Amino acid sequence: MSTTGEKPVVLSLEGATIQFGGLIAVNNATFELQQGDLFGLIGPNGAGKTTCFNLITGVYKPTSGTIRFQGKEIGGLTPAKIAQMGICRTFQNIRLFPALSVVENVVVGAFLRHRTTLGSAFAYLPSSIRETSALKKEAMDLLEVMDLADVAQARSADLPYGKQRRLEIARAMATRPDLILLDEPAAGMNPQEKEDLQVTVRRIRDDFQKTVLLIEHDMRFVMGLCERIFVLDHGEEIAQGPPEKIRNDPKVIEAYLGEAV
Amino acid sequence: MKFWLVRLASLLLAVGFAFGLESVVGHQFPSIYRLVVLAGLYITLSVSLNLINGITGQFSIGHAAFYMVGAYSAGFVSKALFSHQPLVPQLWMIVMALFGACCAALTGLVVGLPSLRLRGDYLAIVTLGFGEILRIVTQNIGAIGGAYGMNVKPFGSPPQALWLVWLLAILCVAVCRNLLKTAHGLPFLSVREDEVASAAMGVKVPKTKVTAFVVGSAFAGAAGALLAHAETFISPDTFKMDVSFIILTMVVLGGTGSITGSVISAIALFAIPEWLRNLQDPVTKDPIQIPGPALVASIISVVIAVALFKAVQNRFHGSKPAKFGLYLAAIAAGFVCKLAFTPILAQAPGLAAKSFEASALRMVIFAATLIILMLIRPQGIFAHHEFSWSWVAKLFRRAPKEATA
Ligand SMILES: Nc1ncnc2c1ncn2[C@@H]1O[C@H](COP(=O)(O)OP(=O)(O)OP(=O)(O)O)[C@@H](O)[C@H]1O
Ligand SMILES: [Mg+2]
Numbered sequence A: 001m002s003t004t005g006e007k008p009v010v011l012s013l014e015g016a017t018i019q020f021g022g023l024i025a026v027n028n029a030t031f032e033l034q035q036g037d038l039f040g041l042i043g044p045n046g047a048g049k050t051t052c053f054n055l056i057t058g059v060y061k062p063t064s065g066t067i068r069f070q071g072k073e074i075g076g077l078t079p080a081k082i083a084q085m086g087i088c089r090t091f092q093n094i095r096l097f098p099a100l101s102v103v104e105n106v107v108v109g110a111f112l113r114h115r116t117t118l119g120s121a122f123a124y125l126p127s128s129i130r131e132t133s134a135l136k137k138e139a140m141d142l143l144e145v146m147d148l149a150d151v152a153q154a155r156s157a158d159l160p161y162g163k164q165r166r167l168e169i170a171r172a173m174a175t176r177p178d179l180i181l182l183d184e185p186a187a188g189m190n191p192q193e194k195e196d197l198q199v200t201v202r203r204i205r206d207d208f209q210k211t212v213l214l215i216e217h218d219m220r221f222v223m224g225l226c227e228r229i230f231v232l233d234h235g236e237e238i239a240q241g242p243p244e245k246i247r248n249d250p251k252v253i254e255a256y257l258g259e260a261v
Numbered sequence B: 001m002k003f004w005l006v007r008l009a010s011l012l013l014a015v016g017f018a019f020g021l022e023s024v025v026g027h028q029f030p031s032i033y034r035l036v037v038l039a040g041l042y043i044t045l046s047v048s049l050n051l052i053n054g055i056t057g058q059f060s061i062g063h064a065a066f067y068m069v070g071a072y073s074a075g076f077v078s079k080a081l082f083s084h085q086p087l088v089p090q091l092w093m094i095v096m097a098l099f100g101a102c103c104a105a106l107t108g109l110v111v112g113l114p115s116l117r118l119r120g121d122y123l124a125i126v127t128l129g130f131g132e133i134l135r136i137v138t139q140n141i142g143a144i145g146g147a148y149g150m151n152v153k154p155f156g157s158p159p160q161a162l163w164l165v166w167l168l169a170i171l172c173v174a175v176c177r178n179l180l181k182t183a184h185g186l187p188f189l190s191v192r193e194d195e196v197a198s199a200a201m202g203v204k205v206p207k208t209k210v211t212a213f214v215v216g217s218a219f220a221g222a223a224g225a226l227l228a229h230a231e232t233f234i235s236p237d238t239f240k241m242d243v244s245f246i247i248l249t250m251v252v253l254g255g256t257g258s259i260t261g262s263v264i265s266a267i268a269l270f271a272i273p274e275w276l277r278n279l280q281d282p283v284t285k286d287p288i289q290i291p292g293p294a295l296v297a298s299i300i301s302v303v304i305a306v307a308l309f310k311a312v313q314n315r316f317h318g319s320k321p322a323k324f325g326l327y328l329a330a331i332a333a334g335f336v337c338k339l340a341f342t343p344i345l346a347q348a349p350g351l352a353a354k355s356f357e358a359s360a361l362r363m364v365i366f367a368a369t370l371i372i373l374m375l376i377r378p379q380g381i382f383a384h385h386e387f388s389w390s391w392v393a394k395l396f397r398r399a400p401k402e403a404t405a
Helices: A049-058 A081-085 A101-112 A118-122 A124-143 A161-174 A189-206 A219-225 A245-246 A248-255 B002-028 B030-055 B064-084 B089-117 B122-138 B162-181 B185-193 B195-200 B205-231 B241-255 B260-278 B290-315 B321-348 B358-376 B389-404
Strands: A007-020 A023-033 A038-042 A064-069 A087-089 A180-183 A211-215 A229-235 A236-241 B289-291 B355-357
Touching: A007 A049, A007 A211, A007 B260, A023 A049, A023 A211, A023 A229, A023 A236, A023 B185, A038 A049, A038 A189, A038 A219, A049 A064, A049 A087, A049 A180, A049 A211, A081 A087, A081 B195, A087 A161, A101 A124, A101 A161, A101 B185, A118 A124, A118 B162, A124 A161, A161 A180, A161 A189, A180 B195, A189 A211, A219 A245, A219 A248, A229 A245, A229 A248, A236 A245, A236 A248, A248 B030, B002 B030, B002 B162, B030 B162, B030 B185, B030 B205, B030 B241, B030 B260, B064 B089, B064 B122, B064 B241, B089 B122, B089 B205, B162 B185, B162 B205, B185 B195, B185 B205, B195 B205, B241 B260, B241 B358, B260 B289, B260 B358, B289 B290, B289 B358, B290 B321, B290 B355, B290 B358
Parallel strands: A038 A211, A038 A229, A087 A180, A180 A211
Antiparallel strands: A007 A023, A007 A064, A229 A236, B289 B355
């Protein structure tokens, strides 16, 4: 495993590029996340941020370039395989399992660590019952942390918006990923909820030792939270570095049309 | 220890129930023996299709094809081999059920693997087409009876298959229920809910879909094998597209995803047409006649009642008891209309003279019942719910709880 400085590299993109017909949605993206980074990915609408996530999580196969996770090439693997290797994500347009209860949603995430066979479930053997209650317990603990324990039995579709976003994070955390990708986790939240979310994201990094890559439009949110930021515009990198540098970068200011950054 | 005792008790209960049913129906009601056998098979078929369509969210509409594969493979082998082997008929039927299940599972794998890996509803087209191709090919293979059908009479006398059929139904229900009770059921449900999110959580989506499809097909195959032995005669016409659609209707009507719903609607949808077929006057034993004016008045009033019911459902947002009262009022309005319209329509000279035999109208009544149910309860009778003892207990406990509140 290569290291820069002191911490090991978790994720590295080298010239990752994807083209949809004539449109180059992400061009030559090159960046690196180290263990324990809180890394921001920003850019105007349609810049290619979500597409970047889709490349990393295997929804799309890069047209060229390499994506490495903990030293292993993952470009083109299936999403399920990548999730099992330790990358999990949330979605910009919340994608919960609406008819399932809150705790069931989280158990789906935890299920990738199951040990018993499907046959033992068909036969309702004690091993599969024990495993089920262990996974449920684990899910309940996570819900406790995410402050969702009181709605554990509710249908996930019935939750208010902010809680749905938090549930998506809890579900991703349940897979016990090393790297967690959050696609606009604060979208649609009120200022109070955003502040709580910042605390939660910090806890995910500090208490749970995850590396976090997040997309966010709210500049105050990103600048206050992330230690390093990568800026995309029309699929191209326009800046990369710590928040102070990004805030004063002329290209970034131009891309955001003078919006206070 | 307690766990295994409960397990043993429920196993004994299931076997006891199956044999009890066999002896009660066999001795007391021999005239409906065949119907009870078929009802048991339909339970297996609808619950197994529910695993594919309701629980895993795929859209298979040719379930009869796997029923047919099981019936023909087991029937053919039984005919050829039974006389050369030492098993008693009962054990032989179990072996044949397993064999039919394996053949259908393999067929399911071949049909499902390519179509389930693709997105969209390819499965619907493929399963429907496969069923028809299979039927037409069978019609043209002389060795298995062609269009005339095949006699399956390995044993001298017709076998006692009812207990086995119902054991299979219980097994199918138990397997699906067990799946949903453990965490292993969740990936199946999550695939139904959102494939992309499932994959992002590490669920192997294609494998999950194919597994559900193969297991569902296997149960249909086992049911087919038992059908071949119970009926001692099968023909391609036994497995027409109608059968697939009836099974599909059972699943949708019961509430996709609800095992309880599938069981109940399988019995109901199988029993209603049979009951209508045999409708006769209890005294004279003549087929029941429905006079023309009454029939037309009924149609009009049913339409009115359903329209009122829908209106209450969509427009009224008051308390539950009030809504329930309005539902009853809508149904009562239908009855009043029927009473009011019948004498008026009797004035119409052409209509008054006509009358219709109830049994001839049975498919019409059947279809109308389905349409009405789908109109007023599109999520199916049971929606996503399941029967459970705690639910029953809650019903009984509710009254005192409200009294204290
Ligand atoms: N599957 C696809 N096929 C074709 N074009 C696509 C596809 N996915 C994304 N694009 C295009 O790629 C570009 C980048 O989209 P992307 O969703 O990554 O933007 P984004 O940075 O996440 O924007 P937003 O802030 O609005 O979420 C857009 O122009 C989009 O239309
Ligand atoms: Mg986006």
